[in-house]
Amino acid sequence: MRHTISVLVENKPGVLARIAGLFSARGYNIASLAVSETLDPDISYMTMVVEAEDEKILEQIKKQLNKLIDIVTVTDFTKREHVDRELILAKVNYSAKEKNRLEGILNKYAAKLIKAKGDTAVIEAVGEQGQIKELLEALNKFGVKELVRTGRIAMGSP
Amino acid sequence: MTGAEILIECLKREGVQVIFGYPGGSVLPLFDKLYDSDIKFILTRHEQAAAHAADGYARATGKVGVCIATSGPGATNLTTGIANAYMDSVAIVAITGQVKTFLIGNDAFQEADVTGITRPITKHNYLVKDVKDLARIVREAFHIASTGRPGPVLIDVPVDVQQPEAEFIWPEEINIRSYKPTYFGHPGQIKKAAKLITSSKKPIIYAGGGIITSGAHEQLQKLAEKIQAPVTMTLMGLGGFPGTHPFSLGMLGMHGTAYANHAIMDSDLIIAVGARFDDRVTGKLDTFAPHAKIIHIDIDPASISKNVKVDVPIVGDAKNVLGQLLEELGQAPDTADWLKAVEAWKKKHPLSYENKGKIKPQYVIEQIYEATKGEAIITTEVGQNQMWAAQWYKYTAPRTFISSGGLGTMGFGFPAAMGAKVGFPGKIVFDIAGDGSIQMNIQELATCVCNKINVKVAILNNGYLGMVRQWQELFYKKRYSHTCIYNPDFVKLAESYGGVGIKVTRNEEVRPAIEKAISTDNVVFIDFHIEPEENVYPMVPAGEAINRMIGGMA
Numbered sequence: 051m052r053h054t055i056s057v058l059v060e061n062k063p064g065v066l067a068r069i070a071g072l073f074s075a076r077g078y079n080i081a082s083l084a085v086s087e088t089l090d091p092d093i094s095y096m097t098m099v100v101e102a103e104d105e106k107i108l109e110q111i112k113k114q115l116n117k118l119i120d121i122v123t124v125t126d127f128t129k130r131e132h133v134d135r136e137l138i139l140a141k142v143n144y145s146a147k148e149k150n151r152l153e154g155i156l157n158k159y160a161a162k163l164i165k166a167k168g169d170t171a172v173i174e175a176v177g178e179q180g181q182i183k184e185l186l187e188a189l190n191k192f193g194v195k196e197l198v199r200t201g202r203i204a205m206g207s208p
Numbered sequence: 209m210t211g212a213e214i215l216i217e218c219l220k221r222e223g224v225q226v227i228f229g230y231p232g233g234s235v236l237p238l239f240d241k242l243y244d245s246d247i248k249f250i251l252t253r254h255e256q257a258a259a260h261a262a263d264g265y266a267r268a269t270g271k272v273g274v275c276i277a278t279s280g281p282g283a284t285n286l287t288t289g290i291a292n293a294y295m296d297s298v299a300i301v302a303i304t305g306q307v308k309t310f311l312i313g314n315d316a317f318q319e320a321d322v323t324g325i326t327r328p329i330t331k332h333n334y335l336v337k338d339v340k341d342l343a344r345i346v347r348e349a350f351h352i353a354s355t356g357r358p359g360p361v362l363i364d365v366p367v368d369v370q371q372p373e374a375e376f377i378w379p380e381e382i383n384i385r386s387y388k389p390t391y392f393g394h395p396g397q398i399k400k401a402a403k404l405i406t407s408s409k410k411p412i413i414y415a416g417g418g419i420i421t422s423g424a425h426e427q428l429q430k431l432a433e434k435i436q437a438p439v440t441m442t443l444m445g446l447g448g449f450p451g452t453h454p455f456s457l458g459m460l461g462m463h464g465t466a467y468a469n470h471a472i473m474d475s476d477l478i479i480a481v482g483a484r485f486d487d488r489v490t491g492k493l494d495t496f497a498p499h500a501k502i503i504h505i506d507i508d509p510a511s512i513s514k515n516v517k518v519d520v521p522i523v524g525d526a527k528n529v530l531g532q533l534l535e536e537l538g539q540a541p542d543t544a545d546w547l548k549a550v551e552a553w554k555k556k557h558p559l560s561y562e563n564k565g566k567i568k569p570q571y572v573i574e575q576i577y578e579a580t581k582g583e584a585i586i587t588t589e590v591g592q593n594q595m596w597a598a599q600w601y602k603y604t605a606p607r608t609f610i611s612s613g614g615l616g617t618m619g620f621g622f623p624a625a626m627g628a629k630v631g632f633p634g635k636i637v638f639d640i641a642g643d644g645s646i647q648m649n650i651q652e653l654a655t656c657v658c659n660k661i662n663v664k665v666a667i668l669n670n671g672y673l674g675m676v677r678q679w680q681e682l683f684y685k686k687r688y689s690h691t692c693i694y695n696p697d698f699v700k701l702a703e704s705y706g707g708v709g710i711k712v713t714r715n716e717e718v719r720p721a722i723e724k725a726i727s728t729d730n731v732v733f734i735d736f737h738i739e740p741e742e743n744v745y746p747m748v749p750a751g752e753a754i755n756r757m758i759g760g761m762a
Contacts (some may be wrong), residue, residue, distance in 0.1 A: 060386065063335075064323060064327070064335070067324065067327060068327055071327055071328055075328060109513075110510065110514055113509055113510035113514075114510055116509070116510070117508070117509075117510055118386075119331070119332040119352060119384065119386060119387050120386060121386055122385060122386040
């Protein structure tokens with residue numbers, strides 16, 4: 051099962067390595083990871099998506115995360131109300147005759163064409179997991195040449 | 209003050225009286241200041257021994273042990289000792305030199321990414337980039353090492369942080385917002401635990417190293433006597449409850465007593481205190497104590513429900529929580545029948561050996577116990593020697609049994625004995641060793657002789673890496689692959705360093721040799737030539753239920 055976990059950490063060198071180490075030492079892969087400063091510049095916010103084959107091991111990893119001195123809080127969003135988003139950039143094939151069809155798709159998913167040159171357009175889209183998946187499936191029909199994703203960011207619901 | 213002076217001033221203010229270590233290029237500024245310092249410095253002959261000595265000192269005294277090494281190889285040599293302290297939750301602060309800040313990452317001479325290497329084996333570590341942070345970091349390091357679940361903390365100090373001048377500001381207060389260990393148990397959980405205890409019929413207390421770390425031995429004994437429950441200990445817990453007490457079942461687990469294993473398997477309530485249900489204790493997990501409810505008291509939330517499902521988890525310091533529990537407990541359960549059953553197991557399956565033929569290691573340890581009246585500090589190496597020392601010496605006080613439990617580090621016992629002896633110069637300190645293990649840090653004979661650290665080493669010399677040989681005998685058709693070892697003459701070896709060696713080949717020489725070692729004002733190696741293929745029994749084969757013991761009277 052996929053878990054979305056957020057951690058508030060001290061904004062210091064080595065913290066990411068400590069966190070990554072807890073996962074890698076158990077052979078766990080981090081599917082996505084997004085890190086940035088918070089309103090308090092001394093604290094960073096990380097959102098991680100991890101695939102847990104064994105919930106007990108994940109529980110252990112969360113406890114170990116909490117034990118790290120530089121970690122302030124750990125939140126697993128799996129059973130909590132939250133919002134999450136991901137930003138993607140995609141280079142897609144673009145030709146004048148398919149312009150309308152592409153624009154239709156972009157409108158449907160509130161995506162934007164941010165740059166176009168020759169037969170390539172760069173698309174920007176923000177959405178939750180399902181929307182991004184659908185958009186990518188739609189874009190695949192044009193041919194996606196390159197894809198960059200920020201990884202999921204999440205926060206608890208108000 | 210220079211960075212080096214600040215560092216030493218901080219160590220003094222933390223109450224450090226002794227440092228174990230080894231100099232080198234990247235700690236020259238620090239050693240130059242140590243030269244004038246009144247902190248005692250013990251020069252070991254290998255950095256690994258410095259870390260183990262700091263560890264042994266910490267375990268014996270309850271204070272923070274300190275070791276120092278240079279960058280690169282000095283630091284990597286410390287790592288076994290650091291990992292050892294980490295696994296057994298021992299408070300040590302390791303200080304390492306590092307190449308100059310502008311050279312870090314350049315593959316400079318004697319450079320290693322020490323904070324990187326030690327990240328998974330320290331409770332926390334620091335790379336000091338600015339001399340202005342040094343005092344705060346040292347203060348935090350001692351705080352983190354010695355509080356909560358203790359553990360090693362490493363401070364990596366580049367040469368050019370040791371050299372420059374800075375104003376010395378001692379941070380009176382420590383505030384680490386993300387580090388606030390829980391010391392008292394949740395009152396609701398205490399109530400639940402008390403209820404479970406009152407309604408139990410066959411309770412057993414399973415006590416681990418946490419009893420010793422938190423100084424909970426008195427509360428533990430009160431609890432056992434109040435609820436009339438037998439007590440079994442982990443290897444790390446030995447000494448936490450008097451081995452001479454009628455309720456003591458000794459150690460449980462793979463080489464535990466048969467009666468401890470039978471009792472825990474048959475119990476209806478396990479009160480686990482400062483123990484972590486390690487695989488050497490539980491045996492096959494899904495068969496472990498099938499009828500028992502479990503109360504688990506531990507300061508580390510990550511230790512609870514890690515291996516077994518727990519009915520009442522209580523996060524807190526063992527001493528505090530046992531105190532809370534004692535206050536909360538009303539009616540003691542009626543355990544008369546249970547104690548009778550336990551007593552019957554004790555009678556039926558005592559620890560035993562046949563004292564025939566060559567010298568038996570068990571006999572040697574019994575004799576050490578008698579000669580020292582059970583008042584010595586015993587350290588061990590790892591393997592058969594360690595298990596015999598755990599089984600045959602009755603520990604009656606905390607911090608008198610010092611052994612590498614989690615990591616199982618051969619070569620630990622001798623330097624750990626040095627550390628313990630430096631902490632308690634007036635006490636008899638015995639390292640119970642094997643002929644394999646002792647050779648892993650034998651160079652420390654020089655440290656002992658130079659510093660008059662008069663530890664006694666009982667080498668149970670069987671010419672084998674005995675525990676591995678035992679497994680090969682039992683599970684690998686006696687194919688003794690690389691476990692028969694060639695040894696030096698330990699007597700001459702000790703003498704060549706300026707120590708004393710005694711060779712013992714017959715039973716009647718055992719006790720006199722021990723007496724002589726105790727009365728000799730020098731480091732002494734006693735080379736006991738024991739029965740070569742004596743096994744440690746009882747034994748639970750790996751992966752079996754712990755009441756399925758083989759050998760001995762099990």
